[in-house]
Amino acid sequence: MTKTPEAAPARETIRHPATDTLDLAHVLRTVGDPLRLSMIRVLAAEGELLCGALGERMGLPKSTSSYHTRLLREAGLTRTRQDGTLRYISLRDADLESRFPGLVEVLVSQADDAA
Amino acid sequence: MTKTPEAAPARETIRHPATDTLDLAHVLRTVGDPLRLSMIRVLAAEGELLCGALGERMGLPKSTSSYHTRLLREAGLTRTRQDGTLRYISLRDADLESRFPGLVEVLVSQADDAA
DNA sequence: TCGGAAGTTCCAAATGTTTGGAACTTCTGG
DNA sequence: CCAGAAGTTCCAAACATTTGGAACTTCCGA
DSSP states (O other), X not given: OOOOOOSSOOOXXXXXXXXXXXXXXXXXXXXXXXXXXXXXXXXXXXOSEEHHHHHHHTTOOHHHHHHHHHHHHHHTSEEEEEETTEEEEEEOHXXXXXXXXXXXXXXXXXXXXXX | OOOOOOSSOOOOOOXXXXXXXXXHHHHHHHHOSHHHHHHHHHHHHHOSEEHHHHHHHTXXXXXXXXXXXXXXXXXXXXXXXXXXXXXXXXXXXXXXXXXXXXXXXXXHSOOOOOO
């Protein structure tokens, strides 16, 4: 376990699935969780947010918030941009619109709660 | 454990959630399963089908098929109509359209598989 | 009245998801 | 160089979903 001897620091890029490989069932399963659906709505309403800000909105501990933002990213719903130690999360709305036209609108438009 | 002494046979109706109480997260979670998403697509393409026919399409044993059709019904995605010992399943497309405009279209239109 | 067909329910095993604390990494400012 | 802030990863416990066989209920036709 010496430090890996790579010359290039290889800036450990954050992985995002390509738009044309996004899987509808995966996307739906991921967003079919009240907490994550709320997150998507907040992002749609407010644009780019810090991971921490998003988590605090929902009253989540850091590790939980990190977990859910990872799921959203891996399903292709959000993009994560790193700036120093900060991570800005945003909705991949154009990508989603191009792959699943109409989906974002469905997710974001509130069905009035008659429950 | 004598037989329940109720005079009325009470025809044990199949329960369906009312359209205006359908919950988006619940609907999405339910349809966010490749198997159930396929079922929805088959129903959209072919209209009303027998529970058994739907299950055979997917190569499922009866109990599994019954389980998934129940989840679809409880989330409000499908309607089940009983006729003797048969149960016909159909998509609640008009109800879904009225509560979540655009959703059915998203579920049913195939994103071409570039994976 | 019997037998079979269609479905459901029951159940336990296997599998997957969610949670949050603690330890860790990385970056920034002083 | 150090402290602190932002996030991630690790981990184990709690919880939920999925699977399919077996037993059961209902209805229909002969």
